[in-house]
Amino acid sequence: MSEIKLPCDIIGKVNAICSEHGDDPKELINILHEAQHLMGYLPEEMQRLIAGRLGIPASKVYGVVTFYAFFTMTAKGKYPISVCMGTACYVRGSEKLLEEFKRVLGINVGETTPDGKFSLDCLRCVGACGLAPVVMIGDKVYGRLQPVDARHIIESLE
Amino acid sequence: MEPRQITLQIDHHFVTVPEGTTILDAAQKIGIDIPTLCHIDLKGTCIRNTPASCRICVVEVEGRKNLAPACATKCSDGMVVRTSTLRVMNARKVVAELILSDHPNECLTCPKAGSCDLQSLALRFNIREMPFNGGELSPRKREYTASIVRNMDKCIFCRRCESVCNEVQTVGALGAIRRGFNTTIAPAFDKMMSESECTYCGQCVAVCPVGALTERDHTNRLVEDLADPEKTVIVQTAPAVRAAIGEEFGLPAGTLATGKMVAALRELGFDYVFDTDFAADLTIMEEGAEMLDRLTRYLGGDKEVRLPILTSCCPAWVNFFEHQFPDMLDIPSTARSPQQMFGSIAKTWWAEKTGIPREKLVVVSIMPCLAKKYECDRDEFKTGGNPDVDYSITTRELARLIKRANISFTLLPDMEFDMPLGASTGAGVIFGATGGVMEAALRTVYELYTGKPLGNVNFQAVRGMAGVRRASVDLDGFELKVGIAHGLGNARHLLEDIRHGRNEYHAIEIMACPGGCIGGGGQPLHHGHSEVLYARANALYKEDAGKTLRKSHENPYIKMLYQEFLGKPMSEKAEQLLHTHYFNKSC
Incomplete structure (x- = not known):
C-alpha cells in the first residue's frame, strides 16, 4: 500500500x-x-x-x-513550471532553458522539489509562438526567456 | 447452424475451411507452417494471445495492396494466398531484424537458448548479421523471485504473459506500463512481482517466447549437494513429470518415462529415489477424511460447517485465494500439498527409521511447477529454519541436468522407485491431470462412506479438458456433487458463486494451470501445441490403468505409515505434520 x-x-x-x-x-x-x-x-x-x-x-x-502524458502520479508544486518544447520555442532555445530550470531546481522533468514549491514539466505549444521561448507557471505566461532568466523567475517566486 | 464452408488457395493448394477460419489455421490444415511470434492459441484450452502485433506471420493476398497478418485475417471464398514469396520473406526478415536490433545478444548464456522462439526465427529466416543499430530501450528491471526470474531487457512485447496473467488466470499481476522506449511489462506501480498478487503459477513463463521470463534455477545447488559425501540427498518426483520429461529427449509427447526417469535420478547420484505419488495417496487419506468429516457434520445438521470443501494441493491456487479471497480462507481443505506432505514424512518418520539426522538430509522435489519453489520457502513448512522440502526443481531443469551429466536418457533401463516412500497407487498418479485429485478422492471416499467396494474406479465424468466440469456420484442414496476447475479464471467464477451463496457443490478440485499439473509452468514448453497436453494426460491415465492398486487407502506403505507413526487420518500427529493454515495476503 x-x-x-x-x-x-x-x-x-x-x-x-x-x-x-x-x-x-x-x-x-x-x-x-x-x-x-x-x-x-x-x-x-x-x-x-x-x-x-x-x-x-x-x-x-x-x-x-x-x-498518457496527461496523467501524473506526483503532486505538482505550488508553482507548476511548464517549459514549452513546441517547434517555435524549441528552435529559439527552450531546450537550454529547460536544462537551466533543471539545474537551478535540482529536479528532472516530471518531478517536484522536496519542499513542494516547484514542479517541472514540458508542454507542446500554448499558442504564444511570438513570445518564444515560452514558460508557463500556473496560469501565467513568461515569454522571450533566456536561460539566465530561470534563476530570476524562481527567486521572484520564493 | 453449421458455418458455411469456403474454399481458398494457399501456395497453389486448395483448402476448404469453415467461414471465419484465419489464414494461419487454414494453412496449418494443409501442412503449411506460417511462422508466428506474438500469436499463441492453445486449442481446447483458454490460453490465447492474438494481438496481431508482431507482423512475423504476414502473407500476400491477391488483390490486396498490403501484406496481411495470417493470424488475424479471415479466409474468404476464392481467396488466393502466397506465404513464401520474395516480398513476404523479406518483410518477415526485416521485422525479425528490427526486433533483434533491440534484443540483447546473450544467446550463449541465455537460459532460454535452444527453446527460444525468437532464436528459432532468426535461424529460420537465415539472419546472419544485425543491420539495424541505434535506439535501444533503456535498461529494464531484473528480478529474482523464489519461483520466477524476470529479465525485461529480453522482452519483445508480445504481451503473451499479460494475456495469460489477466485474461486466463485473472490474477492481474503483470501489465504493460509507460510508452514508447520506456515501455515494460511489470506489476502495478512498477513494484516487484514478490510485492504483487502474483501466484507464481508460472503460466507467463510457459508462454514467454524468449528469455524474459524463466524459472529460478536450482540445478547448481543440486549438483553441489549431490557431490557432498556428508549429505543424504533424496528425491521425490511429481506425477506429471514422468509424462513429459521424455519430450526433452526427443520422445513423442505422452511417452511414459517413469522407469527411465528413476534410472536417470539414480545415475545422477540421489541416495534414494522416491515418488510424490506416495504423498498423493497420503493426501487423499487426509483430505478424504476431512471431506467425510465435514460432509457427515453437514448432513447431521451442523450449521457451523462450511461446504464445499476445496482441494489444496496446488500452491498457485493457494496463493490465489490468499490474495484474492481472504474472506474464504476456511473453505479449502487444510491438507498440505503432496510435495509438503512428502517432505514432512521424509524428515520425521523416514529419517527416524533410517537414523539420518534432519540437518544431513536434503529433500529435493522434481515438479512440473514453479509455485512449488515458492511453497518450499514458506515459513510454516520449516522446522527450526530447516525446510521440509529443501528445494524444488522443474521438469526442464531435470532434463538439463541429465544432459549435463552425460546420461543418454533414451538408452536407460527402466528402474523402480525405492520403498517405502516410492510406493503408490493409480490414484496418486492421476493427480497430475485436471480432475485427477477429485477422482482419486472419490475412489476412497466412496468406499469409506458406503463401506462397500467400488466396482468401476474410472470416473469418466470428471476427466477431460473443459474449463469447469461437474459430476454427481451416488454414495448409497446420497448424491455427492463435485466440481472441477482448471485455470485460475475458471476457479474465480466458482469462488464468486460461493461468495454470493450460489453454490451447488459439496467438493471442488482446483488446479491453477490449464490441464492441471501436466500443463504446469515447469514442464517442457508446449510452444502452443495443445495436443501435447492431451497426450500427457492420457499417459497418466494409462499408468493408472496399468496399476494393480488404484485406491489410495489400499497402498500398503500408507497403511504401514499410519500403523507405525500417524495413528489415523486427522490424528493430532497428522494435523501437526500434514495440515496447514492460510494467510490473508490481499494488497
Whole structure:
C-alpha cells in the first residue's frame, strides 16, 4: 500500500465519480481524468481504489496512467513550471532553458522539489509562438526567456 | 447452424475451411507452417494471445495492396494466398531484424537458448548479421523471485504473459506500463512481482517466447549437494513429470518415462529415489477424511460447517485465494500439498527409521511447477529454519541436468522407485491431470462412506479438458456433487458463486494451470501445441490403468505409515505434520 492515506472526503468523491460512470471499466480514462482534478495527481491509493471499484487489476489502471502524458502520479508544486518544447520555442532555445530550470531546481522533468514549491514539466505549444521561448507557471505566461532568466523567475517566486 | 464452408488457395493448394477460419489455421490444415511470434492459441484450452502485433506471420493476398497478418485475417471464398514469396520473406526478415536490433545478444548464456522462439526465427529466416543499430530501450528491471526470474531487457512485447496473467488466470499481476522506449511489462506501480498478487503459477513463463521470463534455477545447488559425501540427498518426483520429461529427449509427447526417469535420478547420484505419488495417496487419506468429516457434520445438521470443501494441493491456487479471497480462507481443505506432505514424512518418520539426522538430509522435489519453489520457502513448512522440502526443481531443469551429466536418457533401463516412500497407487498418479485429485478422492471416499467396494474406479465424468466440469456420484442414496476447475479464471467464477451463496457443490478440485499439473509452468514448453497436453494426460491415465492398486487407502506403505507413526487420518500427529493454515495476503 502507498504511504499516502487518502482523506475520507476524497475517497467519497472518487467513489462518486466511479458511480457516475456506472463503475464501467470502459470509462476508465474519463474516471481518471476527473479523479486527477481532485488532488492534482493520481496517488497509488487512488488508483487502487478505482481498480477495486471497476473490478480490474491495479496493473491495468497503472498501465493507463503511465501511458498518457496527461496523467501524473506526483503532486505538482505550488508553482507548476511548464517549459514549452513546441517547434517555435524549441528552435529559439527552450531546450537550454529547460536544462537551466533543471539545474537551478535540482529536479528532472516530471518531478517536484522536496519542499513542494516547484514542479517541472514540458508542454507542446500554448499558442504564444511570438513570445518564444515560452514558460508557463500556473496560469501565467513568461515569454522571450533566456536561460539566465530561470534563476530570476524562481527567486521572484520564493 | 453449421458455418458455411469456403474454399481458398494457399501456395497453389486448395483448402476448404469453415467461414471465419484465419489464414494461419487454414494453412496449418494443409501442412503449411506460417511462422508466428506474438500469436499463441492453445486449442481446447483458454490460453490465447492474438494481438496481431508482431507482423512475423504476414502473407500476400491477391488483390490486396498490403501484406496481411495470417493470424488475424479471415479466409474468404476464392481467396488466393502466397506465404513464401520474395516480398513476404523479406518483410518477415526485416521485422525479425528490427526486433533483434533491440534484443540483447546473450544467446550463449541465455537460459532460454535452444527453446527460444525468437532464436528459432532468426535461424529460420537465415539472419546472419544485425543491420539495424541505434535506439535501444533503456535498461529494464531484473528480478529474482523464489519461483520466477524476470529479465525485461529480453522482452519483445508480445504481451503473451499479460494475456495469460489477466485474461486466463485473472490474477492481474503483470501489465504493460509507460510508452514508447520506456515501455515494460511489470506489476502495478512498477513494484516487484514478490510485492504483487502474483501466484507464481508460472503460466507467463510457459508462454514467454524468449528469455524474459524463466524459472529460478536450482540445478547448481543440486549438483553441489549431490557431490557432498556428508549429505543424504533424496528425491521425490511429481506425477506429471514422468509424462513429459521424455519430450526433452526427443520422445513423442505422452511417452511414459517413469522407469527411465528413476534410472536417470539414480545415475545422477540421489541416495534414494522416491515418488510424490506416495504423498498423493497420503493426501487423499487426509483430505478424504476431512471431506467425510465435514460432509457427515453437514448432513447431521451442523450449521457451523462450511461446504464445499476445496482441494489444496496446488500452491498457485493457494496463493490465489490468499490474495484474492481472504474472506474464504476456511473453505479449502487444510491438507498440505503432496510435495509438503512428502517432505514432512521424509524428515520425521523416514529419517527416524533410517537414523539420518534432519540437518544431513536434503529433500529435493522434481515438479512440473514453479509455485512449488515458492511453497518450499514458506515459513510454516520449516522446522527450526530447516525446510521440509529443501528445494524444488522443474521438469526442464531435470532434463538439463541429465544432459549435463552425460546420461543418454533414451538408452536407460527402466528402474523402480525405492520403498517405502516410492510406493503408490493409480490414484496418486492421476493427480497430475485436471480432475485427477477429485477422482482419486472419490475412489476412497466412496468406499469409506458406503463401506462397500467400488466396482468401476474410472470416473469418466470428471476427466477431460473443459474449463469447469461437474459430476454427481451416488454414495448409497446420497448424491455427492463435485466440481472441477482448471485455470485460475475458471476457479474465480466458482469462488464468486460461493461468495454470493450460489453454490451447488459439496467438493471442488482446483488446479491453477490449464490441464492441471501436466500443463504446469515447469514442464517442457508446449510452444502452443495443445495436443501435447492431451497426450500427457492420457499417459497418466494409462499408468493408472496399468496399476494393480488404484485406491489410495489400499497402498500398503500408507497403511504401514499410519500403523507405525500417524495413528489415523486427522490424528493430532497428522494435523501437526500434514495440515496447514492460510494467510490473508490481499494488497
